Amino acid sequence: MSGFQLKRQSGHFLRFPGEEAWETWTGASGEQLQLTPDAPATTGGVAAVETLAFDSSPFWLLLSEGSADAADAVSLRWESLGLASEGQAKPWVHWTVAKSGKRMLIATVALNGESMLTDWRRLSPEWFEPSACLLPLPPDAITVWKELGRFVAAFTHGPRLLHVTTLTSRSLDADAAFELRDLHAALQAHGFAEAVQTLHIWTHSEPDFAPQLACLFEAADIIKDQRPAPVLPAQPSGMLPAEMVHIRRQKQQRRQRVLLMAAAAMIYLAFFGAWWASLSLRETRLLRTEAVLAAAQPEIDSVRETQQQWMDVEPAINPDLYPVELFHQVVSLLPDEGIRLKEFQVNAERIVISGEAASVNMATLFRDKLFACVPLQRYSWNVPQPRIRDEDNRAEFRAEGTLTGGATGHEAQ
Template identity: 25%
Template sequence: MSFAASTLLLPSPDATWRVWKPRSTSGGEAVETPSSVANQGKPLVVGLPATACRTVGMILPNADHEILEQIIITQLERKGLKLEGGAHRNFRWHLLTQTASLATVSVDILADPFPQDLALSQASDYTAALRLLSLPNGHLVIAEEHGALVLAANYQGKLYHSHLFAPATAAADEIAQDITLARLALEQDLGVGSISGITLVGSAWVPEITETLTSSTELPTRVVPHLPPNNELDTKSWPQLLPASVRVAQTSASRRGNLIRFSILGGLLFVAMGFLAFAYLRFQEKTASELEAAVEATAEPAMQVKKTVERWKALAPAIEPRRYPMFILAEITKLMPPSGIVIRDFEIKDNEIDIRGEARDAQMAFQFVEDLQKHSVLGQYSWSKPQPTVRDKTAQFRAQGKRQ
């Protein structure tokens, strides 16, 4: 995401705010409070005043990003700043430049506690207000934010350090003294001669102040009405920085939105299912009516067909060769062993066969019935167990088969 496609909310010299829309060059639209910014569908980036976001610059030994972040956390904790890491981090560091041995970083740290009037649930990101602006390279910037003076230093046009140092009503001598002290401290980090001038931002500066600052600090001083947004900033690699209260509000809003969407989808699904069920019921009723009509139309012909089938079934023993008594008897005879089985009585009645005979022993009687069950034609009958009775050294048995 580029700031050129974002709406920026920046503090004004007085207690109001300015809304910079994408591609705007007119100085922004004034609003009374941050909450009065309308959601226009574009990402809203809130530029925080120095009272809500402190910016600290550091020169550190160069290392990979994970180790460098641990060094930054350690250095800031030594300064007494309370930091939170992980998903709820309250700081973000920016790598301004790095060499083989040194890394120049600038860290934005949210105030604790964070001002509730700045906790906007529609905000997409927070950062220091001066980081969003184009800073004159090598100049100390003195800007008024909500009635207080802020001093900012930059490195190659990128915000390096900023802090509140005086009320807006401070005298020129007091401002010059603070600038001199800040210059000495900053040049220890950035190098002697890195600060080449002073830029006063705003329209309330009087010529006497610029003359005093120039003579006291020996730095050329100029006045600009405002600093334009830096449209070249690209935040694709920036981790999101949000106050804890904003994260909670956005998470709750997301859950509510998901619940509402699921409820709407569930309602639509219920209506769709009801419509489908109604349509299916109507279709089934229509199909049932058509089937009833078809049944009524074919009832009499179907009855005639059924009677015909029954007649053919009754004639099956007489017209089907494989059901002729002589054919069946021949097949039974083929299954009989050369000796040991004698058929005493053979009777066929409709679909039943009744065989009475004698076997040498009970085992042979059982084997004979098993052979009947395995036969291709006789196996179509369900045969009862022979239950032989042994008399006079022979086993008399009876096997009954019923066509399946």
């Protein structure tokens, strides 16, 4: 039974097949259970599977040098009858009834798939037991009671349950008495049953049922009584329907999926938690930097103001920016003849030079000297292509320089 562990606890919730409906019993293993009709149906507990869901097949097992394995023999017997145990499912149970010389009488019951306990998926019992195995059956007796509208007969050999079955009769009348006689005779024919000492009737019967039983079982006493309370065994039998294995496997898979989702959620939270912590740290650093800048802002403003003042007076104190000096630098680039200046404008940020050259080559040479002049490299020059006049083929040129503070960048078109 690896994979599914049974929970051991002091109190149990038992679902037991009553005469017409399921009953709820509570109590501890080995003790008298209490009928609790108003108890809500809870998950877990014990499911007493009704006799209709079982086939019973007692047999004699030959002991050879004490090496016979009853469990293997029971498995082979049910497999020969067409039943099989798949995986962790255990659809049958067995127990020893008696020993005689080198033979051992084995009683066994197996699930046939006809259980009326259809809410296993909802209740998810912890373990399963045959209902007949939970009742205190009288020794060497035939006991009759009712489960979910069907009559059940149990045959005991000494104090142990030998055989249990659901009667075909739908009422306890003379026909049901003959059916019990035939069942007992078949058990005797195989050497399973002894003489019946008592006949116990734990449910309502027709008027002709008991007299007919007295005629068929002359040596047996007939006792009418109420069905006693079920008693849970100290240890589970280990029975586990295949359907329940499937249900538990599905629950285990769902549990694993939930754990995986929880782990993914934890990773997700950890990732975004770290991300949020990183953002918080960066924000803290940014706020600290802003605080430092805010504290230094008066000093920064003072430096900027001073810088602006220097920039304002620079044209007056920097010789390189004097209009006369700039004009001298431009004129020094002119050849002795061939170029004539027509315009020279200068202000704090801009110089405009225009003129005419004897040829395009002379205008281009002037442009190259203008770009290469170191004192004039604090200007960014834009020099379009010279325009050639039709009447005398002289080249008119124009150059515009913008003060950039020392960075060089020229554009010739």
